[in-house]
Amino acid sequence: MKDLRISSTRIKYVLPALAALAVLSALLSLCLGAAALPPGEVLAALLGRGGGTAAQIVLYARLPRTCGCLLAGAALAAAGTVIQGVLENPLAAPNVIGVNAGAGLCTAVCAALWPARAAAVPLAAFLGALGGVLLVLGIGYRTGASRMTLVLAGVAVSGMFGAGIDAVLSFFPDALNGYADFRVGGVANLSMSRVAPAFWVILPAFLLALSLAGEMDVLLLGDETARSLGLPARRLRLVLLALAAALAGAAVSFAGLLGFVGLIAPHMARRLAGEDSSARLLLTSALGGAALVTLCDILARTLFAPYELPVGVVLSLLGGPFFLWLLLRQRRGRRRKRA
Amino acid sequence: MLEVRRLAAGYPGRRVLEDVTLALRPGRVLVLLGPNGCGKSTLLRTMPGLLSPLGGEVLLDGRPLGDYSPRQIARKTAYLPQSRTAPSITARRMVLHGRFPHLSYPRRCRREDYEAADRALELAGALDLADRPLPELSGGQRQKVYLAMALAQEAETLLMDEPTAYLDIRCQLETLALARRLAAEGRAAALVLHDLCLALAMADDIAVLGGGRLLALDGPEEIYRSKILERVMGVRLGRFAGPGGWRYFCELPEEG
Numbered sequence: 001m002k003d004l005r006i007s008s009t010r011i012k013y014v015l016p017a018l019a020a021l022a023v024l025s026a027l028l029s030l031c032l033g034a035a036a037l038p039p040g041e042v043l044a045a046l047l048g049r050g051g052g053t054a055a056q057i058v059l060y061a062r063l064p065r066t067c068g069c070l071l072a073g074a075a076l077a078a079a080g081t082v083i084q085g086v087l088e089n090p091l092a093a094p095n096v097i098g099v100n101a102g103a104g105l106c107t108a109v110c111a112a113l114w115p116a117r118a119a120a121v122p123l124a125a126f127l128g129a130l131g132g133v134l135l136v137l138g139i140g141y142r143t144g145a146s147r148m149t150l151v152l153a154g155v156a157v158s159g160m161f162g163a164g165i166d167a168v169l170s171f172f173p174d175a176l177n178g179y180a181d182f183r184v185g186g187v188a189n190l191s192m193s194r195v196a197p198a199f200w201v202i203l204p205a206f207l208l209a210l211s212l213a214g215e216m217d218v219l220l221l222g223d224e225t226a227r228s229l230g231l232p233a234r235r236l237r238l239v240l241l242a243l244a245a246a247l248a249g250a251a252v253s254f255a256g257l258l259g260f261v262g263l264i265a266p267h268m269a270r271r272l273a274g275e276d277s278s279a280r281l282l283l284t285s286a287l288g289g290a291a292l293v294t295l296c297d298i299l300a301r302t303l304f305a306p307y308e309l310p311v312g313v314v315l316s317l318l319g320g321p322f323f324l325w326l327l328l329r330q331r332r333g334r335r336r337k338r339a
Numbered sequence: 340m341l342e343v344r345r346l347a348a349g350y351p352g353r354r355v356l357e358d359v360t361l362a363l364r365p366g367r368v369l370v371l372l373g374p375n376g377c378g379k380s381t382l383l384r385t386m387p388g389l390l391s392p393l394g395g396e397v398l399l400d401g402r403p404l405g406d407y408s409p410r411q412i413a414r415k416t417a418y419l420p421q422s423r424t425a426p427s428i429t430a431r432r433m434v435l436h437g438r439f440p441h442l443s444y445p446r447r448c449r450r451e452d453y454e455a456a457d458r459a460l461e462l463a464g465a466l467d468l469a470d471r472p473l474p475e476l477s478g479g480q481r482q483k484v485y486l487a488m489a490l491a492q493e494a495e496t497l498l499m500d501e502p503t504a505y506l507d508i509r510c511q512l513e514t515l516a517l518a519r520r521l522a523a524e525g526r527a528a529a530l531v532l533h534d535l536c537l538a539l540a541m542a543d544d545i546a547v548l549g550g551g552r553l554l555a556l557d558g559p560e561e562i563y564r565s566k567i568l569e570r571v572m573g574v575r576l577g578r579f580a581g582p583g584g585w586r587y588f589c590e591l592p593e594e595g
Contacts, residue, residue, distance in 0.1 A: 211444070211445045212445075213445075213446075214439070214442065214445060214446025214447075215446065217428075217432075217436060218436050218439050220426050220428075221424060221426060221433075221436060222420075222422075222423075222424040224384075224389065224420040224422070225420055225423070225424070227389055227409065228387060228389060228413065228417070228418035228420065229413050229436065229437070229439045229440055229492070230408070230409040230410035230411075230412060230413030230414070230439065230440040231409070231439065232409060270427075274427070274428075275426065275427045275428055276428045276429055276432045277432070
């Protein structure tokens with residue numbers, strides 16, 4: 001509880017600091033890899049003045065990968081922030097409540113049936129993500145929507161969708177060939193042609209979510225208070241969840257089932273920026289998520305060089321323990337409350 | 340002015356109240372009394388449209404409530420629910436949320452909104468709490484912040500569901516004094532209370548609910564004389580003259 005009183009001066013520095021961290025990690029990500037490149041050469045390549053293999057590596061291998069990391073991290077973190085806020089559930093996240101798995105299934109189906117339509121994949125992923133979140137939410141409403149029920153329903157739905165992905169892959173083994181490590185999430189071998197359509201989904205969805213931050217703030221006061229202030233709580237909840245589905249779905253459409261960013265980043269953001277303003281929380285979370293995934297990807301590339309881990313593996317190794325710690329803290333908190 | 344006519348209220352499949360007619364007049368404090376489960380809260384929630392009426396009508400300034408958007412209603416009536424959450428935000432931020440119905444998309448607070456929030460905090464006696472996070476505050480302090488939020492809404496009508504619950508006696512008296520002050524400013528207030536003696540001492544009008552109906556609606560003096568409260572609540576009420584007015588007391592009826 002002590003963390004609640006965060007000095008306003010510190011808050012002022014959080015966003016610039018995180019933005020700097022994201023830029024720095026992006027630059028590092030462009031420089032480091034199987035062949036380390038000096039920053040000067042990277043910059044020259046980015047500005048179109050470089051030449052030779054270095055420029056080739058930067059522009060066609062590393063730049064899409066770095067952009068993919070930043071974009072996926074920011075989108076999943078923002079989606080997690082929205083989902084946790086709207087469901088008033090700190091354990092909720094896109095990978096927990098079936099959003100990622102739904103998006104994954106639709107991505108797999110889309111890639112299997114229409115391999116040439118790369119631009120349609122984010123849209124299909126969005127529909128899958130929306131299906132996932134509505135299914136879990138529906139189950140939650142039916143059963144009285146306790147926090148645990150929602151998470152358990154999410155686990156069940158994720159499991160079903162996961163089986164669906166595997167089924168699609170047994171029939172179309174090559175469907176996801178363009179994806180590195182789809183099941184755990186990876187950004188190797190990304191091309192701009194896959195990142196760009198997702199970007200055009202994520203940008204408007206994020207801006208829209210940001211513009212609804214005031215509504216989100218009021219929604220957090222509880223349904224009755226929100227409605228007495230003239231907020232159509234139920235409708236808004238659906239709109240916000242749809243935006244979260246668009247964000248997470250678009251990220252999954254090129255990065256695969258990246259877990260845990262959507263869970264960890266919002267929690268870190270709350271610690272850093274407080275909960276006074278959903279707008280600041282969303283920005284903090286998105287920047288933090290972008291930096292987190294990019295840094296994890298650098299680790300994934302360099303830890304066992306020349307071998308590479310999928311970034312999803314590193315994220316899960318960090319995120320799994322974090323989730324368990326969160327669960328334990330929740331349990332303890334509840335026991336203390338009962339006593 | 341908010342009024343209900345021949346209102347039937349309740350939840351789908353469960354009627355709680357039938358045939359209630361009353362009006363919240365500017366400058367007056369109306370207290371709703373009645374045993375647990377008699378529909379006081381249901382009535383209070385139906386009036387600002389949080390529950391749909393099962394019959395009869397709710398009128399806001401003479402027009403049916405359905406003619407207004409939720410936001411328009413929120414600008415004219417503020418509602419303080421019985422169960423109140425304590426999100427991890429500062430008191431001032433909380434009170435600023437009371438300005439929500441006055442802001443259009445994308446809800447950027449203007450200078451006048453900050454001023455209204457600070458005015459409301461001061462009126463509720465909570466200005467010194469403005470920068471403290473809500474979860475740190477005591478029940479009474481939180482209550483003041485919630486009251487300030489309802490005040491920041493600058494609505495003509497205030498509906499408060501058990502505003503004194505869980506408060507110590509000083510906070511209870513302060514809350515009621517605030518309700519009186521708001522009425523003196525020309526606003527209308529409706530309160531659900533459990534303390535009959537406080538209600539009789541401070542209300543302009545008292546509505547007694549019981550058995551799913553409005554049993555009486557009158558001034559405290561008439562309500563006291565009619566002995567309706569004694570019958571509905573199953574207690575004996577008495578009073579004696581104190582400095583500046585009657586002092587009421589309440590006890591179990593004598594057996595036999």
